Amino acid sequence: MAGIVGYGAFIPRNRIRTEEIARQWGKDPESIRRGLLLEEKSVPGIDEDTITISVAAGRAALKRAGIDPRRVGALYIGSESHPYAVKPSGTVVAEALGMGPEIHVADFEFACKAGTEAMSVALAMVEAGRVEYAMGIGADTSQGAPNDALEFSASAGGAAYLFGKADVLAEVLFTYSYTSDTPDFWRREGQFYPRHGGRFTGEPAYFRHVREATLGIFRLSGLRASDFRYAVFHMPNGKFPLTVGKELGFTREQLETGWIVNKMGNTYSGSSPTGLAAILDVAAPGDLILITSFGSGAGSDSFVLKATQLLPERRGLAPTVRSMLDRPRRYLTYGEYAKFREKIIVND
Amino acid sequence: MPSPRYHREIPARYRLEASRCLNCGRVAYPPRRVCPACRGRNWETLRLTPKGRVLTSTVIHVPPEEFLNEAPYAMAVVETPEGGRLLTQVVDCDPGTVRPGMEVDLEFRLVRKEGRSGILCYGHKGVPPEH
Numbered sequence: 489m490a491g492i493v494g495y496g497a498f499i500p501r502n503r504i505r506t507e508e509i510a511r512q513w514g515k516d517p518e519s520i521r522r523g524l525l526l527e528e529k530s531v532p533g534i535d536e537d538t539i540t541i542s543v544a545a546g547r548a549a550l551k552r553a554g555i556d557p558r559r560v561g562a563l564y565i566g567s568e569s570h571p572y573a574v575k576p577s578g579t580v581v582a583e584a585l586g587m588g589p590e591i592h593v594a595d596f597e598f599a600c601k602a603g604t605e606a607m608s609v610a611l612a613m614v615e616a617g618r619v620e621y622a623m624g625i626g627a628d629t630s631q632g633a634p635n636d637a638l639e640f641s642a643s644a645g646g647a648a649y650l651f652g653k654a655d656v657l658a659e660v661l662f663t664y665s666y667t668s669d670t671p672d673f674w675r676r677e678g679q680f681y682p683r684h685g686g687r688f689t690g691e692p693a694y695f696r697h698v699r700e701a702t703l704g705i706f707r708l709s710g711l712r713a714s715d716f717r718y719a720v721f722h723m724p725n726g727k728f729p730l731t732v733g734k735e736l737g738f739t740r741e742q743l744e745t746g747w748i749v750n751k752m753g754n755t756y757s758g759s760s761p762t763g764l765a766a767i768l769d770v771a772a773p774g775d776l777i778l779i780t781s782f783g784s785g786a787g788s789d790s791f792v793l794k795a796t797q798l799l800p801e802r803r804g805l806a807p808t809v810r811s812m813l814d815r816p817r818r819y820l821t822y823g824e825y826a827k828f829r830e831k832i833i834v835n836d
Numbered sequence: 837m838p839s840p841r842y843h844r845e846i847p848a849r850y851r852l853e854a855s856r857c858l859n860c861g862r863v864a865y866p867p868r869r870v871c872p873a874c875r876g877r878n879w880e881t882l883r884l885t886p887k888g889r890v891l892t893s894t895v896i897h898v899p900p901e902e903f904l905n906e907a908p909y910a911m912a913v914v915e916t917p918e919g920g921r922l923l924t925q926v927v928d929c930d931p932g933t934v935r936p937g938m939e940v941d942l943e944f945r946l947v948r949k950e951g952r953s954g955i956l957c958y959g960h961k962g963v964p965p966e967h
Binding site (some may be wrong): 533540544572816818836 | 906927952
């Protein structure tokens with residue numbers, strides 16, 4: 489059966505605390521922390537972008553898989569912050585990872601679920617027998633307008649998944665997708681920051697699609713919440729995934745391993761894939777894992793995975809998500825953050 | 837840097853591909869045609885381990901214009917376990933802490949942008965080690 493043969497994640501070392509952003513805009517940090525359950529978020533360095541994050545995560549995935557990168561026949565990168573408007577991120581990443589040139593490469597975009605799209609297509613290429621191995625990556629240096637609620641969450645990071653049929657670390661048992669045209673969050677061509685529909689991003693968008701995708705994969709698989717050891721949902725803030733998880737019958741214990749948003753923020757396309765990596769860092773053989781992403785616009789992808797005997801011996805080959813969240817971090821002032829995110833206009 | 841030159845340097849910049857002299861074992865990074873030690877011309881390609889040790893370093897306070905937003909930053913000559921040496925920035929730490937003997941990992945980073953509309957140039961930079 490096809491599944492994940494290697495995985496890796498990357499989270500930049502820079503952080504900004506919720507208090508620092510709130511102080512800048514005269515907001516009450518305690519109400520933000522209580523309302524959104526966010527303590528701090530990762531911030532990309534001035535030299536970090538979707539491509540560099542993808543390379544770091546991809547290298548970790550290849551280390552855990554232990555295969556020659558030239559055997560990877562497809563590479564897909566999902567992001568809403570590809571550095572080029574025209575020129576793929578994937579060509580740079582493939583070259584840096586030592587893949588190709590006999591490789592199929594594409595960049596995907598679907599707001600925050602572009603990462604699971606990339607994973608889904610990579611898995612399908614392997615299942616169809618078109619390629620021996622395929623990698624799907626979700627990574628972002630998320631944009632959030634100054635003095636917008638998004639600014640407290642929009643962060644940087646990502647995860648890479650290498651799919652194959654031999655020496656699998658986690659089997660993919662089922663997949664399911666649910667999509668509708670829902671204008672909850674968007675960014676028009678040429679605009680620097682995305683816009684959103686405020687409360688409309690909740691029930692008609694996030695909750696409907698995450699709920700329906702998860703219930704859909706329950707029907708398809710015959711499984712229910714109590715059958716899973718772990719579950720991770722897209723994390724636009726701290727509250728949404730816990731709320732939808734509880735509604736679907738999951739306990740806090742099932743959710744907390746992949747719930748890393750309070751320390752990492754919302755890495756958009758990298759959000760639920762990085763949460764899944766945090767789960768694979770600790771899962772035991774036989775554990776069932778659910779991941780449901782969400783991308784505005786809108787849609788959700790669900791996967792049911794089962795950890796294998798090989799997972800524990802391979803995960804030590806690359807850094808864990810928790811080690812990247814807990815390692816020495818550099819806390820930025822709002823001014824440094826604005827400089828790093830190129831929010832300050834300077835002369836040519 | 838013109839795009840064709842950047843393109844030619846991709847193996848060295850992206851994958852740390854170096855060359856080792858088959859006559860005397862000298863490692864050259866970036867790869868060379870003639871060995872600076874023995875004048876040999878037969879080489880094998882090897883990929884440098886993405887980590888190393890700082891041999892010498894300095895802090896740039898007055899940078900070229902395109903690096904103004906990054907100053908002050910540390911530049912260092914880093915030697916990998918294979919003996920390859922590269923001149924690189926060391927980032928994600930206080931530049932004043934970058935001293936000879938410091939261990940670094942080499943991470944893939946954006947090195948520079950060709951102005952506002954040119955290509956993006958990637959390569960490796962030193963960062964504090966993971967373990």
